[in-house]
Amino acid sequence: MTNAAGNQTFLSGLNAEYIAHLYGEYLKNHINVDESWQAFFKGLNDTEISLLAELNGASWTPSENKKASRRFDHMGSGAHITERMAAPVNDALEGKDPEAVKRAAMDSIRALQLIRAYRARGHLLADLDPLGLKEVETHPELDPSHHGFNSDDYNRPIFINGVLGMETATLQQILDALRQTYCSTIGLEYLHMADPIEKAWLQERIEEPRNKTDFTTEGKRAIYQRLVAAEVFEQFLHKKHPGTKRFGVDGGESLIPAMEQIMKRGGQLGLKEIVVGMAHRGRLNVLANVMGKPFTAIFAEFQGQSSTPDDVLGSGDVKYHLGTSSDRDFDGNNIHLSLTANPSHLEFVNPVVIGKVRAKQVQRNDHEAEQVLPLLLHGDAAFAGQGVTAETLMISELPGYRVGGTIHIVINNQIGFTTTPKFGRSGPYSTDVAKMLSAPIFHVNGDDPEAVTHVARIATEFRQKFKKDVVIDMFCYRRYGHNEGDEPAFTQPLMYQKIATQETTRSLYAQQLIADGVLSEEEAQTILDEFYAYLDEAFEATKSYKPNNADMLGGAWEGLQTAPQGPRRGKTGVGLDEIKSVGEIVTKIPEGFEINKKLKRVMDAKDKMLETGEGFDWATAEALAFGTLLTDGFAVRLSGQDVGRGTFSQRHAIWYDQTTGQKHIALQHVAKDQPKFECHDSPLSEMAVLGFEYGYTLADPKTLVLWEAQFGDFVNGAQVIIDQFISSSESKWLRMSGLVMLLPHGYEGQGPEHSSARPERFLQMCAEDNWQIANCTTPANYFHILRRQMLRDFRKPLVMMTPKSLLRHKLAVSPIDMFGPDSTFHRVLWDDDQQKLAKPDKIKRVVLCSGKVYYDLLQERRERKLNDVMILRLEQLYPFPDEALEEELSAYKNADIVWCQEEPKNQGYWSFVDPFIEDVLIKMKHKPCQRAKYVGRKSAAAPATGLMKRHNLEQLKLVDEALSV
Numbered sequence: 001m002t003n004a005a006g007n008q009t010f011l012s013g014l015n016a017e018y019i020a021h022l023y024g025e026y027l028k029n030h031i032n033v034d035e036s037w038q039a040f041f042k043g044l045n046d047t048e049i050s051l052l053a054e055l056n057g058a059s060w061t062p063s064e065n066k067k068a069s070r071r072f073d074h075m076g077s078g079a080h081i082t083e084r085m086a087a088p089v090n091d092a093l094e095g096k097d098p099e100a101v102k103r104a105a106m107d108s109i110r111a112l113q114l115i116r117a118y119r120a121r122g123h124l125l126a127d128l129d130p131l132g133l134k135e136v137e138t139h140p141e142l143d144p145s146h147h148g149f150n151s152d153d154y155n156r157p158i159f160i161n162g163v164l165g166m167e168t169a170t171l172q173q174i175l176d177a178l179r180q181t182y183c184s185t186i187g188l189e190y191l192h193m194a195d196p197i198e199k200a201w202l203q204e205r206i207e208e209p210r211n212k213t214d215f216t217t218e219g220k221r222a223i224y225q226r227l228v229a230a231e232v233f234e235q236f237l238h239k240k241h242p243g244t245k246r247f248g249v250d251g252g253e254s255l256i257p258a259m260e261q262i263m264k265r266g267g268q269l270g271l272k273e274i275v276v277g278m279a280h281r282g283r284l285n286v287l288a289n290v291m292g293k294p295f296t297a298i299f300a301e302f303q304g305q306s307s308t309p310d311d312v313l314g315s316g317d318v319k320y321h322l323g324t325s326s327d328r329d330f331d332g333n334n335i336h337l338s339l340t341a342n343p344s345h346l347e348f349v350n351p352v353v354i355g356k357v358r359a360k361q362v363q364r365n366d367h368e369a370e371q372v373l374p375l376l377l378h379g380d381a382a383f384a385g386q387g388v389t390a391e392t393l394m395i396s397e398l399p400g401y402r403v404g405g406t407i408h409i410v411i412n413n414q415i416g417f418t419t420t421p422k423f424g425r426s427g428p429y430s431t432d433v434a435k436m437l438s439a440p441i442f443h444v445n446g447d448d449p450e451a452v453t454h455v456a457r458i459a460t461e462f463r464q465k466f467k468k469d470v471v472i473d474m475f476c477y478r479r480y481g482h483n484e485g486d487e488p489a490f491t492q493p494l495m496y497q498k499i500a501t502q503e504t505t506r507s508l509y510a511q512q513l514i515a516d517g518v519l520s521e522e523e524a525q526t527i528l529d530e531f532y533a534y535l536d537e538a539f540e541a542t543k544s545y546k547p548n549n550a551d552m553l554g555g556a557w558e559g560l561q562t563a564p565q566g567p568r569r570g571k572t573g574v575g576l577d578e579i580k581s582v583g584e585i586v587t588k589i590p591e592g593f594e595i596n597k598k599l600k601r602v603m604d605a606k607d608k609m610l611e612t613g614e615g616f617d618w619a620t621a622e623a624l625a626f627g628t629l630l631t632d633g634f635a636v637r638l639s640g641q642d643v644g645r646g647t648f649s650q651r652h653a654i655w656y657d658q659t660t661g662q663k664h665i666a667l668q669h670v671a672k673d674q675p676k677f678e679c680h681d682s683p684l685s686e687m688a689v690l691g692f693e694y695g696y697t698l699a700d701p702k703t704l705v706l707w708e709a710q711f712g713d714f715v716n717g718a719q720v721i722i723d724q725f726i727s728s729s730e731s732k733w734l735r736m737s738g739l740v741m742l743l744p745h746g747y748e749g750q751g752p753e754h755s756s757a758r759p760e761r762f763l764q765m766c767a768e769d770n771w772q773i774a775n776c777t778t779p780a781n782y783f784h785i786l787r788r789q790m791l792r793d794f795r796k797p798l799v800m801m802t803p804k805s806l807l808r809h810k811l812a813v814s815p816i817d818m819f820g821p822d823s824t825f826h827r828v829l830w831d832d833d834q835q836k837l838a839k840p841d842k843i844k845r846v847v848l849c850s851g852k853v854y855y856d857l858l859q860e861r862r863e864r865k866l867n868d869v870m871i872l873r874l875e876q877l878y879p880f881p882d883e884a885l886e887e888e889l890s891a892y893k894n895a896d897i898v899w900c901q902e903e904p905k906n907q908g909y910w911s912f913v914d915p916f917i918e919d920v921l922i923k924m925k926h927k928p929c930q931r932a933k934y935v936g937r938k939s940a941a942a943p944a945t946g947l948m949k950r951h952n953l954e955q956l957k958l959v960d961e962a963l964s965v
Contacts, residue, residue, distance in 0.1 A: 040102055107158045110147040111174055115163060117141035118178040119203070123187025123443055125179070128475040130251075130447035130505075131498045134414065137428070144171060164207055181211045185445035186455060189429075193438040198466050202440055205458055213454040220518050223449050225527060226257040227506040229289045232531045237284070240539065241302050243485045249282030250479035252411045253505045254449040255377070258456040258472070259290050262375065262407060265457050267333030269464040270370040273360060276339045277353035278377035279346050281411060281478075283339075286377075291337050292326040295538035300545045340695075341733035343724035346382035350392040351688040352725065355695025357403045362635075362676065363556065363700060369404020369467050377409050380430035380473075381416020388720075391688035393437050396469055400639060400680025401692055404467035407459050408434065412446075413478040418491040431473045439469040446476030447505050477502070552734045557701055560736070563769060563794040567884070572787040573821040574628045582627035583610045583620070586666040594658045602652065613816035618807045619650045621779030624819060625786040626677065627670045629704055634790045635675035636667070639693055640708035640742070644681050647710050647744060650807045653679045675703075686717030690741075694725055697737040701795050704786065705739055712743030712757020712801065713943070726797050727765045738795035740786070745775070745801035746852040747902040747944055749951035756903060756943035759877070762799050763912035766878040773878040775801040775851040777829065780818035781875055784825035801851060811855050827881035828888050829873040832858060837867045840891035844868045844965045848885075848917065848932065849900045850877060850909055853959075857900065860959050869963055870895065877909060880916045886924055897921065897932040900962040902955070906939040935962045 025032040026041045033041075117139075124137040140146045144153070154172045161167060164177045182188065188211075190202050215223070230253035237246050249255055263274060278286065287293040325338040340356065342349035357374040364371050383389055395401040410431055416424045425432070431441045440462060442455040452474055459470040477499055481488035489496045513519040553560055587603045587610070589595050595603070609616050616624075626636045641647070644654035655664040667677040682689040686709065693707040709715045715722070729735040743757035762773050776782045782802075789798055806812040811832075817823070837843065847857060847869060854873050861869060872888055874881070889897070899917065901908040917932045936958050945951050 040105070104159070106148065107153075107156070108160060110149060111158045111160055111171065112163065113147045114142075114144055114149075114174065115160070115178060117147075118182045120191045122178060122182025123189055125183040126187030126443060126445075127183070127185050128187060128443050128445050129414070130445055130475065131414075131477055131495065131502065133495060133498060134475075144175070177207075177210065181207055184211065185448040185451045186211050187443040189435075189441040189443070192435050193440060195438065195466075198438075198440075198462075198468070201465070202458075202462065205461070211454075213450065213457065215450055215453075217518050220450070220513055220516075222260075223257045223453055224506070224509055224513060224519065224524070226260055226289070227253050227449060227509055228527050228531050230256040230285055231504055231506045232528065232535065233285055233288055233295075236532065236535045236539075237302065238484065240299075244302065245483040245485060246284055246302075247280040247282070247483055248480065249285045249411070251499070251502075251505075252282060252413070252446055252474065252476035252478075254446045254452040254474060254476070255282055255409065255411060256285065256289050257449055258409065258452045258474070259286070259375070261453045261456040262373075262460050263290075263328060263335050263337075264330040264333075265460040266373060266464065267330045267335050269460065271333075271335060271373055271464070272364070272371040273336040273338075274373045274375050275353050275357050275360065276337065276375045276377070277342065277349040278339070279342070279349075279379050279382065280344065281379060281413075282377070287324055287339065291324050291339050292328065293324050295535060296541040296545050297547065299539050300542045303542060305542075305545065305547075340698075341729070341735060343720075345720050345724050346379060347386035347388050347392075348687075348691065348720050348724065350376055350388060351395070351691030352695035352698070352721075354392060354396065354401065354403055354406065355692035355697075356699040357695075358401065358692070359696045359699035359703070361403060369402070370464065372403075373463065374403055374406040375409070376406055377411060379416070380410055380412040380414065380421070381419065381424050383408075383410050384425040384427075384430040384433060385416070388687050388691070390433050390436065391685045392691075393434060393439075393469065395683060395685065395688050395692065396437065398680075398683065400678065400682065401689070405463045405469045407463055408439075408469065408471045409456075410471065410473045412473055412475045414475065415478060415492065415495070417482045418488070420492070429473060431471050434469065434471045437469050439471055441471040441473060443473045443475065446474045447508055449505060449509050552736075556699065557736070559793070560701060560795065561793055563792075563796060567827070567881075568788075568792060569784075569824045570788045570791040572784040572791055572825060573823045574624075574787075574819055576816060576820050578628060578631065579624055579816060579819050580610055582624055582631065582670060585670055586623045586627055588666065590664055593655070593662075593664055594660075595655060596658055599652055599655065609816075615813045616779050616816060616819070617813055618779045618782060618803060619646070619652070621783040621814065621819070622651065622786070623653070623667065625783045626667055626704075629787060629790055630667065630670045630674045630677060632790070633675060633702075635677070635700075635703040636706075637676070637678040637680075637693070637696065637703055638706045638708065639678075639680045639689060640682050640706075641684060641710040642681055643708050644679050647708075648804055648807055686714055687721060690715075690718040691721045691725070694721060694737060694739050697739045697795070698729075698735055701736070701738055702790075704790050706742055707739065708742035708802075709744065709757070711754050712745040713753050713755065715741070715743050715757055716761075722762075723765070727762075727770055730796075731768055731770060736795040737797050738789050740789060740798045740800065742800050742802045744804050746804045746806070747951065747955065748805050749948040750944075751946040752942040752944045756907065757801050758907070758943070759801055759903070759909060760907045760911065763877060763909065766912070769796070769879060771797040771799060771878070772876065773799050774876045776875050777803075777806070777812065777851060777854050777873055778814050778818070779812070780814035780823065781825055781829065783814075783819055784823065785876075788825050803852060806852055806855065809855060811858065825875075827874070827876040828884045829875050830888070831871045833862070834870070837870060841894055842868060843870050843892045843895045845898060845963075846870045846872060846889060846892050846895045847898045847900050847935075847962050848872050848874060848913075849962075850874045851902070853900060853902045856955065856959050857962060861963055864963065866963060869965065874909075874913065877913065880913070882916060882920050885917070886920050889920065889926070890924060893926070894928060896928045896965075897926070898935050898962055899932040900958065901936040902958065904937045904940040904943065905934060907943060908936070910934055910936065 022033055022037055023041055026037065030038050121139045121142055124139050125142060128134065149171055155170050157168045157170055159168050164174065188206060190199055193199050230249060234248040234250045266274070284298060288295055288298055328335050328337060340349055340353050353374050353376060357372050360372045361369060366372055396406065412430060414421060429443065434441055442459060444451050444455050446452060455472055459472055462470050479499055480486065510519065510524045514521055514524060583606065587606045589603065606620050609620060629636055638653065643651065645652060653665060653667060665677065665679060690707050693705050697705045726737065726739060729737060745757035745759065747755050759773065766773060774785055776785060785798065803812065831837065849857065849871065850873060854871060857871050870892060897917065899910055899913060901910060914932065918930060921930045937954055
């Protein structure tokens with residue numbers, strides 16, 4: 001018998017178990033084993049020690065077959081040899097050469113070290129770059145010599161006990177298996193994952209079949225047909241509209257069969273709906289070849305036609321920003337697809353898509369997140385560079401925002417506009433940010449469409465099984481520049497010299513299929529020619545093409561309409577019995593619940609409000625608005641930083657038992673079978689969380705969705721979502737939203753970062769009835785404006801400057817009848833002392849204002865005992881209530897008009913309201929003045945001073961000037 005054969009005999013079967021168990025005994029107490037074994041084990045390094053455990057078998061070995069279950073004790077099948085436990089090496093192995101035994105043991109350990117190294121770093125040697133320009137990184141751990149092997153060791157059998165599916169294998173066989181699995185056109189990063197079950201599943205899924213799918217002939221033909229559709233569509237547009245921007249997927253055509261595979265395999269695993277978000281590259285191709293948007297419609301848009309009927313208003317958007325929806329059938333499984341419209345701001349659609357998916361999952365009662373999937377397509381530079389990517393990943397596992405995992409596909413062009421990866425990120429891959437989630441990352445060569453389709457299948461299976469994010473990093477290239485009119489050779493001459501000679505993915509795959517006998521040359525060409533002919537027909541049809549509908553108010557939006565003109569108050573009043581009933585529920589302390597003593601006093605005060613019908617404060621009005629909407633059949637979702645308690649300890653929507661910490665949410669107990677009430681304290685993110693909530697409103701118009709900033713000042717952390725989505729989505733994309741933004745605002749001496757929600761920025765974007773801007777000063781008006789959001793037959797975003805000091809202000813309260821059946825929202829509110837003032841013709845000044853400053857003016861006027869100054873409040877600033885304001889001012893024919901605000905002149909409301917007030921005064925032919933006078937702080941770079949003394953002086957000055965006639 002040769003030494004190799006002897007070693008194989010030694011380190012197999014019971015001997016392997018015996019050595020592994022000896023080591024376990026050594027760890028318990030080294031004197032349990034013979035001195036010769038002590039010396040052997042003592043000489044192992046840390047990695048070798050950790051690998052002894054892997055002699056228990058492959059990761060997918062059934063538990064009943066694990067070595068650990070066959071113990072060497074009185075309960076195990078090896079009990080008959082326990083007496084030999086402390087025997088010397090020679091006796092234990094019945095005369096075997098101790099050095100040979102130790103070498104065989106070390107062979108196994110070193111082989112497992114090598115296997116683990118390839119599992120961790122094999123992706124560094126993978127053939128990922130279709131252009132062959134990416135420098136292949138080597139790593140010493142992937143070299144067998146690093147683990148102690150030399151050139152004489154490649155053909156000696158080594159016992160690995162089922163790892164890689166082999167009982168024994170030579171070093172060469174092990175390397176071949178590892179390179180095929182981890183270093184082909186697929187590289188996998190997964191050892192960073194925290195969950196051992198997920199890692200074991202992936203390991204089995206790729207190692208057993210050597211990381212490939214043996215596609216059937218029909219499967220290969222289907223992949224080829226999808227590549228034809230992707231390539232020909234781009235070439236057709238390039239020919240018909242040369243130089244026109246289309247942001248084609250040329251060079252990344254394997255994206256299309258990958259998406260098809262996700263839909264097909266997902267349908268088999270219970271998927272009913274996919275919400276897609278993506279940037280502009282490849283969007284038209286996805287719209288046509290995945291979403292099923294008619295080619296004629298796309299060609300018509302290239303010719304300048306609108307994508308919507310002529311009677312639909314709106315600014316529209318460029319064709320590579322538009323969304324759509326459709327239904328696709330895969331083997332009898334119907335999949336609803338929706339592509340979310342988005343701006344050029346890369347990656348910001350990500351949280352919007354996640355929010356839409358959450359809403360759809362709620363609508364479907366998809367508690368297991370099995371039926372609705374978010375699918376996000378990214379560019380490599382944007383995925384690494386945009387912070388919203390990390391924010392969206394960060395919220396994905398949180399209870400209030402979880403959707404059961406997203407499939408991410410990175411279309412890795414290996415360039416960002418003109419910036420190479422070397423200057424575009426710090427890590428080796430654009431996908432490194434995904435490791436924060438312990439998400440598996442598949443790197444794959446885009447010129448191997450079978451490999452791309454294979455990893456898309458595994459990714460879908462992983463997501464459906466574990467409900468976690470998974471990333472596909474498809475290395476490809478951009479055949480043209482950043483857009484089709486760009487000259488990329490200015491900055492990447494070598495890359496584009498290579499691209500100029502690079503055969504297309506379809507052409508390369510056709511050659512492979514012809515060589516394998518799957519297709520003949522004639523068949524491959526026929527498929528190509530037929531698709532060209534099909535596109536020619538679609539192009540000709542543009543001459544008579546007319547869009548059918550605006551794709552605006554279907555599905556969950558059925559029954560709603562575009563907003564009419566006028567006051568649009570809605571019927572928001574509520575019966576007093578219902579007000580009291582809801583009020584009693586939200587203040588009732590459950591039996592056995594130990595409430596916080598301070599909170600108990602708050603609830604007692606609310607009980608007194610209900611008993612007397614007086615003094616309803618802001619938080620109580622809000623709770624009543626939520627509760628009565630729930631009884632009306634509308635769900636409520638409130639999200640933001642600290643919203644459960646409220647930044648200013650005012651809301652207390654969530655109570656915590658002081659002994660057990662158990663939560664009580666009273667608004668979840670308003671009525672039997674009521675709609676959902678959700679209240680989620682968000683992480684410290686504005687951008688992703690606001691984007692999520694906006695996305696939720698796109699899918700569910702029957703839920704009042706509110707996002708509250710901790711302070712209004714922090715809202716600019718989400719400026720892109722506000723500018724590009726909330727303020728303009730209806731105009732650009734015909735997408736309504738009923739989102740409510742609550743932004744604490746008011747000047748109370750807290751400095752430049754805790755005073756202003758920057759209302760001027762929101763007002764600057766007001767046009768075309770795009771949203772509503774309000775600053776309510778009474779709890780009742782707040783109650784009505786919240787209910788108004790749901791009780792009208794249209795949806796508009798509502799941006800509210802909400803109070804801070806007014807939350808507990810003695811004057812900022814409302815009586816119960818202001819919530820009653822005959823009450824409503826008022827866009828312009830009267831003076832509380834109106835009945836005590838002089839007759840209208842004796843009023844010398846009308847002070848117009850908005851927000852907290854009203855109460856400063858009111859209190860000072862009372863102290864001065866003035867009766868000839870009227871104070872009117874604009875509660876809604878946009879749409880501007882010009883008719884209501886004219887009606888209120890018409891009685892004061894002899895008064896001059898002043899606009900008073902706390903904010904600096906270049907901020908706040910003045911620049912916006914000035915021309916509107918002027919128009920009203922001109923229309924009225926108001927003799928004393930035809931333009932309001934400004935009273936307030938002077939223009940400033942910062943919103944407010946940080947010095948309390950200066951703040952107080954400024955506040956006194958503006959109040960005095962406003963009241964001094």
